[in-house]
Amino acid sequence: MTASMFTTDPHTGDRRDTGIIPTDAAGVIAATTTAAAAFAVTRASSRTWRAGLLRALADGLERHRAALIEAAVAETGLTAARLDGEVSRSAFQFRLFADAVQEGGYIEAIIDHAGTTELGPAPDVRRMLVPIGPVAVFGASNFPFAFSVVGGDTASALAGGNPVVVKAHSSHLVTSQRSFVALAEAAERYGAPTGLIGIVYGQQAGALLVADPRITAVGFTGSLATGQILQEIIAAREAPIPFFGELSSVNPLVITTGALRERTATIAAGLFASVTGSAGQLCTKPGIALVPAGAAGDVLVAAVVALAEASTPQTLLNERIHEAFGDIRSRLVHDGRARPLIASRSGENGFSRSAEVLEIDAAAFSSAAAEEAFGPLVLIVRYESVSDVRAVLTAIPHSLTATIHSAPAEDVQRRDLTDAARDVAGRIVYDGFPTGVRVSWAMHHGGPWPATNTQHTSVGVTAIRRFLRPLAWQDAPTDVLPEELRDGPAALPRRVDGMLVLPPGS
Structure with missing residues (x-):
């Protein structure tokens, strides 16, 4: 008989049996088979039906809020307040996508009527984005709701x-199970087909899920090493599929001399809060801060160190992250030649660590100092010129974000820094901090490899583009066309014969 899986409370290190059995090969096949059957229904569903489903799922989360937070507090070490906000964010995401589905612009409906063109007679061609098929989603350790079973993917x-x-994350099994129940109950109540939402447990089940021929795309948030393993499984498939991975990011932050003259204390407090929020376990945490050499920079560094020394150890998500944090710090010091500015401290209970502040001169910076430290650690790089900043950014793996703090009068330097950051990040933040990703239409949460391996975002409305494919109908009879591509008034924006046509009453 297969043993059930254990979960661990990061606050104490205590383990308990969840009663959850790892999903075997037959279980994975059952999940993907019912998902494929559900796809026959969902691919033909109206946008109105789909929008209603998403709102029903959001309501289901709200009904289970207390039980979800209770489980996540015991499995992640995150605070109830942070988790409550994350449940709200997850519900908001479902409702935002419902609005987008109802509006309809995301399908990029295009109609080119038959006619005579400069190149001669042309056929009638109509095009829109259509569903891709069953999707495998891997839950993330650091966001048990917003990037897991009930998350944006x-x-x-x-x-x-x-x-x-969904492949449940091993660090929060009970949270994942309760999240699945919340969605499954809401979907059933709405009348959705069986198999619309499924879940598997265990590392082997995750590998089998990615290899299953019924899966048509994979969404993953996690380590670069695990992401590369999943890519290898996909490459071995008879028909490779898209892999949308968010993998690694150090998110450089640059501070100018002018910014220090205006608001050193404010920047120091904001930087420390961004580095240590959620115990530094956010994918957008600014892991490297470039600070001018000299007295003004010294004041900022001293302020950050003082905040770190006054702080208490924070609980990390799990034992693996706790151990890796110490190992990475050691490598940054010994291989990367960074200088520790405060003594390293661990908490007395569970998987806790204190904030870490390291420092290095830009001239000594190398790729060995550019490793992502998942936890409350910041490496401060002291630079002399914009050329130093460019050299450091070249040595840093590409990231989700880059941040620039400058003074209003530093327009030339700000443009130079923007030019340096443009090719190394997916989002540039000015005079703020990259943590706290807005869920909106314009947000882009992605970046050049290894931040992600895709041109698409995993946060915001355009995240839907990952799981759609274009399909064109040429000289098609009206009865086989989707409603969105038929002639006459339409309740969505379309491009007809090259002209943008808005819905009546817009």
Whole structure:
């Protein structure tokens, strides 16, 4: 008989049996088979039906809020307040996608009527984005709701008309199970087909899920090493599929001399809060801060160190992250030649660590000092010129974000820094901090490899684009066309014969 899986409370290190059995090969096949059957229904569903489903799922989360937070507090070490906000964010994501589905612009409906062109007679061609098929979603350790079973990958895949099979994260098994129940109950109550949402447990189940021929895309948030393993499984498939991975990011932050003259204390406090929020376990944490050499920079560094020394150890998500944090710090010091500015401290209970502040001169910076430290650690790089900043950014792996703090009068330097950051990040933040990602239409949460391996975002409305594919109908009879591509008034924006046509009453 297969043993059930254990969960661990990071606050104490205590383990308990969840009663959850790892999913075997037959269980994975059952999940993907029912997902494929559900796809026959969801791909033909109307946008109105799909929008209603997403709102029903958001309501289901709200009904289970207390039980979800209770489980996550015991499994992640995150605070109830942070987790409550994350449940709200997850519900908001479902409702935002519902609005986008109802509006309809995301399908990029285009109609080119038959006619005579400069190149001669042309056929009638109509095009839009259609669902891709069952999607595998891997839950993330640091966001048990917003990037896991009830997270943005799930919401955007469902919004596109695709069933989802989630691989539960081993660090929060009970949270994942309760999250699945919340969605499954809401989907059943709404009248959605069986198999619309599925879940599997265990590392082997995750590998089998990615290899299953019924899965048509994978959404993953996690380590670069695990992401590369999943890519290898996909490459071995008879028909490779898209892999949308968010993998690694150090998120450089640059501070100018002018910014220090205006607001050193404010920047120091904001930087420390951004580095240590959620115990530094956010994918957008600014892990490297470039600070001018000299007295003004010394004042800022001293302020950050004072905040770190006054802080108490924070609980990390799990034992693996706790151990890796110490190992990475050691490598940054010994291989990267960074100088520790405060003594390293661990908490007395569970998997806790204190904030760490390291420092290095830009002239000594190398790729060995550019490793992502997942936890409350910042490496301060002291630079002399914009050319130093460019050299450091070249040595840093590409990131989700880059941040620039400058003074209003530093327009030339700000443009130079923007030019340096443009090719190394997916989002440039000015005079703020990259943590706290807005869920909106314009947000881009992605970046050049290894931040992600895709041109698409995993946060915001355009995340839906990952799980759609273009399909064109040429000289098609009206009865086979989707409603969105038929002639006459339409309740969505379309491009007709090259002209943008808005819905009546817009």
